[in-house]
Amino acid sequence: MTVTLKSRRFRTEREADWRRLENLLDRFEKGQRASLSDDEVIAIPVLYRATLTSLSMARAISLDKSLVDYLESLSARAYFCVYGARTTLTERVARFFVRDWPEAVRSLWRETLVSGAMNLLGTIVAYVLVRRSPQWFSSFVSEDYAQGRDPSASYKQLYDTLHGPQHVDGLSVLAAFLFTHNARIALLSFALGFACCLPSAFMMIYNGLVLGAFLALFAQQGLGFELGGWLFIHGTTEIFAVTLAGAAGFHIGWGLAFPGELSRMDALAAAGRRAAVVMGGVVVMLAVAGLLEGYGRQLVQSTLVRYAVGAAMLTLWCTYFYLPRGER
């Protein structure tokens, strides 16, 4: 006498549904989402639930291990599909600019103030020290970075670095280089914030020190106002971006050091989500700054216009981030 196993009948009855779900998932995962018809999209969650039921039944009645493994893998794939991200990339990008980014920047206002204050502190300290005795300059700025802009340079040499001969040819390379370089530094100073804020704080202060040292150097030769314009045109965007990167680093480090009522892991993940949004925006800001620095500064030689452009950018960012806006 022969019989058919119950687990075998169970499989025969449901196999078509599993195969159908597998086929839909294959197409979905390959990014052919557009090729799925409405009926097929609606079928995925229904088939997913049917497969979950099959899985729990198979675990109870079937001793065919490969079948249970298959159903586990299929259910997990369907789970990630059904409960996965549902927005398209365009929607996601639009929401980032309209809502998420300004919101995240606003919610980090405390960290932004601290980070800005550290920047400012570094600037003032270096400025005062270098004005008192120019030897301090070399402690803040390395020789390669100074490129001849040091206390021994003459007025003419310093002036030329600000209003140098125009190399219009290489501007886009310069802009791209500045952007990629600055973005890397910003991402790094953010990522380092994980170590309880300290490296981020160091980078913010150091950034201020270099700035202050240069200001003092040029001010000594009576070029302070002109250097201001040279820095201001892109600096308002760039230093703002670097300050925000530091703020995001502080936010993460603070979440780790003082998790409050959450567990340390949860606090870190929550802080990380908000900081990530800010950092995404910082990269965008640095791209703008790179363009301003690479193109704007070389093409605009008038100090007053440089100030005007810098001030306009600052107003733009502040309006965008901090101006109250209606809900929705």
Next chain:
Amino acid sequence: MNAATQPQPPPAYTPPQPRMRELVTPEGIDLRIVLAEAGERAAALLLDLAIILGVLIGATIALAIVGGVLNFGVEELIGVVWLLVAFFLRNFYFTAFELTPRAATPGKRALGLRVAMRDGGRLTAEAIFLRNVMREVELFVPITLVFAVGFSEDGLAYLMALIWCGVFVLFPLFNKDRLRVGDLVGGTWVVRAPRRLLDIDLAGDEVETEGLFSAEALDAYGVKELTVLEDVLRRRDPATMKAVAERIQYKTGARPFGSPLEFLQAYYKALRLHLESRLLFGRRRRDKYDKP
């Protein structure tokens, strides 16, 4: 007093999967996902780095050829393209691939891995961006540092820097979930999500119910042994099958017939019928040590 001397029930059989984690869907079913091992993660990363390097080299050669052919003022454009390609590959290669429905880079796909949220929720773009931004400290700074070995004058400072980087690089080896710092901050982890195919049912359509094996022969083994037998039958290695068939014949006293393959298939069907019919009555015999 009596309670203490009573025999304790044997501990429940747990499969040897130290990386198995509970993932209960909203429908209330545990998917029992398995986390990726550190070795798999490293292999996936090396694959990805090789791809990045390959693309970069390819792009450089292609740009050089374009520059050579056109030969009029395109150097600037090429410079820009190269800088941007390098930057985006380094910072957004991982992010871009993990944002796709597969939630995995080509390297992870090759090893059957994917990124998932630790709380089982929706994988957000922020989390993916975040876990990959942290790569800067975990991966690119240490790589730069290793290549800078000849340039550092201060040996102690270099050693300190190495130790500092080592904390980040080796982080996944020191927690049971194999999280790297980026996973920690992003609230993610990397799980195995292999794309399995449905194999044939070894029991076939019909199972002979009587005559071939005695009741004692079928009581010799439990579910665990059945699974091992299934594995042997799917692999179909002649030497293994012969050894297993002889072992079963010796242990159960079953009379041999046909080839080892035929014998094992018949025994598998009979044993599965036997164990499954008891399963339907709520009795799962874990392994041969469990009472029948």
